[in-house]
Amino acid sequence: MTREVRQILDMNAFDPGRAGQSDAVARRLSNLGAASVLFYREPIQMVSASGAWMTAADGTRYLDFYNNVPSVGHSHPRVAAAVADQIAVLNTNMRYLVAVVDDYLQALKAKLPTDLENIVLTCSGSEANDLAMRVARRATGGTGFVVTQTAYHGNTALATDASPSAFRTGDVPDFVVAIPAPGAAQYGDDIAGGFAAAVRGAIATLADRGLKPAALLVDSIFSSDGIFADPPGFLAPAVQAMQDAGGLFIADEVQPGFARTGDAFWGFARHGVAPDIVTMGKPMGNGFPMAGMAARPGDLAAFCENVGYFNTFGGNPVAAAAGLAVLQVIEDEGLQDNARDVGAHLLAGLRQIADRAPQVADIRGAGLFIGIDLGLPDAPDSPDPAETVRVIDAMRDRGILIGAAGRYGATLKVRPPLCLTRDEADLFLTAFAEATGA
Template identity: 60%
Template structure:
């Protein structure tokens, strides 16, 4: 451990905010027992007392016991739970035609052409998949084929998926093992790690990672980053700090992969994609969760020549990726983002949220300075008024306290001490005010 660490214990991503079935045996009854009996050790439930949900709309979720929860956690239904335009588009297409991608269908190509208009011109091909894990897995395979190398650089608490390849580059998912030798994890681009010189410090960390890979006998295949660094604790600024990283990666023959599964589709407010805030054009872009507003779909945008090299070595086909129902959902999401002006809305409401959180931070020494962009915000909780001391226990109490106040929120960061605020993009200013009021209530109580 180095000087940046504290006595706080690091947490894996699936442990954050999770129900502990082994320690809370008395809750093994009713629907909880039913789920654990059915799914076993791979079941992941939230909260000390899991919630049974029955419906949701907009930014609100409704439980079986009649409680209504303000959802500040979900970027999956990105334009709002049960959005009527997405529901209608999926229902109409399902009633008409749903096939795999080996048949021509204008619904799919119409969608792809619209999506490409949002992407850098060189990324003229899109491979549709079902999950972000699949998209990132494919991106890693393409990069390895194109570069002929296997080395990968990620951040220390990154999460990029749950296939074999993507789990290996997701340090936050590894409970016992470390990433394999061909993967080097660098400290997240935070002031905690690099002081005020985030751009220079992060670039130097990437440079050292390249040298480490070489010392282990690997060249660089790719550097993959979630451009909001969500699992690391949400680090968005200063905008542009990724530019020297991309330049350095390419200078040694590597590719830069932008994982937009979390920051993409207008989430960051100022731009449609997280990478756009940094003024860069990635070699590949992966996308997922918010793409279909809850309908399973994801994709990889890449250069045509890169996909040609890959296709020359191995066949690739995804049975459900690129089906017309998914394309209908995706097109409806783009319609809603455009027609409801959700990108500008996310920017406006996100600024309102960060302003109110900053006020709370100035009044409570346990609350750090909010950071992020648009409707993706990280807020550290710390001990003894010392912002260098993560307090994951406080974060756990606050998360469960907010649940009692009917607000759903997540955790992030290596210690699980960062509140991850990532609501549907339709969140209203008055709903932000509800959250702040309830957060104040909880902070006074814990």
């Protein structure tokens, strides 16, 4: 059976060539043209959201298991109040001293490894990863990067070059080597050893091309690859292999960071590794656009000798107020513990369903970040993207929003807000059982 590699924007996406478009869809397509990306074959017009729920224009309420940006809950009142209060008083750039900005930076640094003393704030994870790659090149003198086969690290020119899943045609450039994601299907029982060997092989490939490595750049839960979380610690030998070769480890925490994995505040922390650079974004401001890169002072100083960095909107006081509120809510509402506990409840329920649903090939994850592989019932190791689309639509019909990931688009990506309750998790489990015929 031929398996087609899926591009990230094609997963669970509306076909703009489809007939019978609504007025709202036609309006969007006329405004954005070929760059328009809409979820579902029948796009949803949303009007409001709260907690783990979103409400459509027709009044339908949906339990959101798709969107990991409003991590502490849609429209969280404390984040909304922090944004409103700050923008009513002052919003400007980082060339002025504004206390809330440094309050936020110090609160964020308290969550990071102590040697990463400098944080550069940006507006998007793409900007953060682009900057991290440039800093890594300057710090090491290398130019090459090792990523995973279905990675997504952003949409600037440089970050896209390191994002194999973004390519509809062609492949990554010669300074990037993509290796298989750290799963048992590729590496068997020795995921740690196999993945480290793949990194060493990629370094050798770069050397054959006359290139020195700058960094291993991975999303520490490998979300676009299909979510690979276990066993904890498997990432450490691969990181060591890159550092031994003179490169850095860039931990892309744009998706797994900020308490989502439950076991730890950062995805990399589950593996007991010390990143040279950490990038972050999406959940930082609970929907307010903000992101950042944390680095050692010496590495950032070396980069700034050549170019320097300034971002007009990065680190503005309103973003800092939103980010500080997010950190406080995670702590005050115990959301890391909730992610661990409700995530464990979800995993247990999903595994019970898998026993009755032959198309459920594998379930992986940590906290409230779970991947569900769907395969052919008589050959579960063969990915079935068509079944994945059918299940996604069946879940939507039952009021649940969920997306796809993985090399073949056959992995359901489960990432609800961290405030998800056990009752809401049970609603998901019931819908998933019905959608899979379990």
